[in-house]
Ligand SMILES: Nc1ncnc2c1ncn2[C@@H]1O[C@H](COP(=O)(O)OP(=O)(O)O)[C@@H](O)[C@H]1O
């Protein structure tokens with residue numbers, strides 16, 4: 001079993017460090033959660049691992065090979081794919097063309113295999129190949145950006161804010177896909193601002209705040225003791241803390257329901273009537 005090892009990563013933006021000395025190991029075949037409030041530095045870390053920002057200093061090692069500071073294409077070719085925040089697609093291109101664009105650097109056969117595999121994971125996209133990306137719902141856009149990352153058949157995938165802005169019923173459809181991705185041996189680093197879904201899927205979890213890792217441990221421990229999240233999420237005083245603890249616990253209950261429902265129904269069904277998300281056809 002291999003690992004993606006991030007060690008002592010510091011990232012500067014606008015002349016100040018926004019990620020400070022962060023170390024995280026992502027094992028293959030499981031989900032590792034990276035949680036933290038807005039501004040914690042999660043996205044900056046993802047961009048540094050993907051080669052978009054340069055870690056100074058820092059190490060990103062896969063099977064003994066140093067990837068830090070390499071170009072994004074090189075990092076991707078080594079087997080590390082990132083799904084950046086924000087679901088940016090080429091709006092005028094079809095779903096299929098958006099997926100094909102992501103295969104441009106791959107040998108022809110690998111591109112075809114990767115595309116087939118990605119569409120197996122997302123039968124919904126296979127039905128909507130000719131639709132322009134601009135007409136997709138938020139959930140479908142998230143499927144396309146995941147497919148774009150998966151076409152290169154990576155060993156590790158870093159997903160920045162999987163569930164942000166998506167209704168629970170849509171997140172519900174993505175959960176079994178993340179499961180089957182890890183079952184195929186891929187190591188997933190799942191970044192979320194909200195803890196609930198990530199902790200339901202993850203084995204290990206890290207909490208980041210102010211550019212540093214505040215907690216590392218098992219996801220089960222964080223689920224059982226949400227107060228461990230407090231230091232990172234709540235720095236505003238006792239009253240807020242109590243309120244936020246309640247919100248968090250309510251969130252866990254809701255996410256348990258979502259995960260249980262997802263486990264019970266197959267992703268292939270995809271028949272659930274979308275709720276609460278404008279634009280889902
Ligand atoms: N392009 C940028 N230039 C300068 N500072 C930035 C830029 N993008 C983000 N930051 C700053 O970096 C810090 C970390 O942001 P980010 O990595 O986006 O955190 P998160 O993903 O956890 O919300 C924040 O203080 C943010 O204001």
Ligand SMILES: [Mg+2]
Nearest residue numbers: 042043044085
């Ligand atoms: Mg972010």
